[in-house]
Amino acid sequence: MEEITVFGAGSWGTALANLLGELGHRVVLWCRRSDQARAINLLGENPNYLRGYRISSNVTATSKIDEAVESPKWVLALPTQAVRGFLTELSGNMAPQRPEICNVAKGIEIDSAFTVSEIVKNVLGDVSYSVLSGPSHAEEVIRGFPTAVVVASLRVEAAEMWQNVFSRPTFRVYTSNDVVGVEIGGAVKNVIAIAAGIAKAMELGDNALAALVSRGLAEIMRLGAKMRANPLTLSGLAGVGDLIVTCFSGHSRNMRLGFSIGMGKSMKEASDELGQVAEGIYTVKALKKMAQQVGVELPIVEEVYAILYEGLSPNEALSNLLLRDPKPELPPAMQWM
Numbered sequence: 645m646e647e648i649t650v651f652g653a654g655s656w657g658t659a660l661a662n663l664l665g666e667l668g669h670r671v672v673l674w675c676r677r678s679d680q681a682r683a684i685n686l687l688g689e690n691p692n693y694l695r696g697y698r699i700s701s702n703v704t705a706t707s708k709i710d711e712a713v714e715s716p717k718w719v720l721a722l723p724t725q726a727v728r729g730f731l732t733e734l735s736g737n738m739a740p741q742r743p744e745i746c747n748v749a750k751g752i753e754i755d756s757a758f759t760v761s762e763i764v765k766n767v768l769g770d771v772s773y774s775v776l777s778g779p780s781h782a783e784e785v786i787r788g789f790p791t792a793v794v795v796a797s798l799r800v801e802a803a804e805m806w807q808n809v810f811s812r813p814t815f816r817v818y819t820s821n822d823v824v825g826v827e828i829g830g831a832v833k834n835v836i837a838i839a840a841g842i843a844k845a846m847e848l849g850d851n852a853l854a855a856l857v858s859r860g861l862a863e864i865m866r867l868g869a870k871m872r873a874n875p876l877t878l879s880g881l882a883g884v885g886d887l888i889v890t891c892f893s894g895h896s897r898n899m900r901l902g903f904s905i906g907m908g909k910s911m912k913e914a915s916d917e918l919g920q921v922a923e924g925i926y927t928v929k930a931l932k933k934m935a936q937q938v939g940v941e942l943p944i945v946e947e948v949y950a951i952l953y954e955g956l957s958p959n960e961a962l963s964n965l966l967l968r969d970p971k972p973e974l975p976p977a978m979q980w981m
């Protein structure tokens with residue numbers, strides 16, 4: 645059994661800490677606030693997220709960073725935009741023995757347009773990095789519902805180690821060496837899910853939703869190709885799998901935020917009402933920049949950006965998408981049949 649720290653006691657950090665605890669690992673759950681850590685230890689549940697679910701007694705919460713950094717294995721369950729600042733602060737406390745890091749956040753940093761692996765490398769240098777992603781809502785994982793995910797690392801031993809650490813019959817973990825594919829799939833689907841929520845609120849129908857999800861996948865594939873992701877990763881759990889669950893599940897924060905916006909709420913109202921992170925509202929800014937930098941067309945992403953940040957109405961965005969020039973479904977280079 646392993647000693648593991650989960651940094652971030654939001655819904656995903658809480659569900660994963662509990663899963664690891666139930667598997668018999670000794671888990672430290674690092675909380676930003678000391679009152680939250682105290683409450684978790686006292687009540688045996690997280691009063692702020694996933695309320696009502698007992699957390700394994702193998703999990704101890706703390707807000708003390710010097711206690712949290714002692715574990716040799718770290719799970720990063722923080723919002724993407726917080727990762728750089730958090731690791732920068734932490735780097736002063738790190739032992740010379742570098743931890744094994746497994747990131748579970750799904751997003752792209754706004755200013756740098758970096759994925760989380762790039763942020764980690766940028767701040768900590770060469771550490772052993774893995775990313776766990778795939779269709780996995782915390783609300784179902786904490787209930788023990790069957791879930792399958794993928795953990796990717798450039799080091800096969802690291803991916804296999806985390807596979808071993810996280811696996812149980814109802815939490816099936818596949819390995820991969822396609823870090824960028826897994827990160828791009830997990831990040832971009834959040835923006836498409838915001839669009840799906842908007843489309844649901846507009847009552848555009850099932851055909852429209854299916855078209856949106858398929859063309860959203862085309863955008864994920866195009867960006868993935870530019871970043872040298874394996875297209876098969878994007879048709880797997882971290883791509884299509886996560887796109888489906890995030891666009892269609894009522895648990896999805898991104899979809900729900902999109903729905904509220906489609907119902908006429910402002911982004912601030914929708915975010916406040918949600919009370920949790922919807923990564924897509926940040927990642928869309930990074931993607932807008934990346935689309936220009938790497939020269940890739942991301943029309944749905946562009947329309948979501950314009951709705952969120954430029955005051956475009958959902959109806960105008962819909963017209964913009966429907967009135968685009970007719971074109972082949974596949975880019976010419978891929979029309980080999």
Ligand SMILES: NC(=O)C1=CN([C@@H]2O[C@H](COP(=O)(O)OP(=O)(O)OC[C@H]3O[C@@H](n4cnc5c(N)ncnc54)[C@H](O)[C@@H]3O)[C@@H](O)[C@H]2O)C=CC1
Pocket residue numbers: 652653654655656657676693721722723724726729730748749750751780781782783919920921923
């Ligand atoms: N909730 C879910 O079902 C899943 C979430 N994820 C991803 O996991 C990441 C975290 O998401 P959730 O747990 O849902 O978010 P959340 O909104 O439930 O919790 C975020 C946590 O991060 C902490 N935090 C926020 N800013 C911080 C900062 N600057 N420094 C330190 N801590 C900070 C908050 O206090 C909170 O405990 C996101 O990237 C999300 O996309 C991935 C899979 C499933």
Ligand SMILES: O=C(CO)COP(=O)(O)O
Pocket residue numbers: 750778779780781782834837886889890895896897898899921922923
């Ligand atoms: O990534 C997730 C499920 O796999 C969670 O998505 P939301 O943040 O939209 O809830």
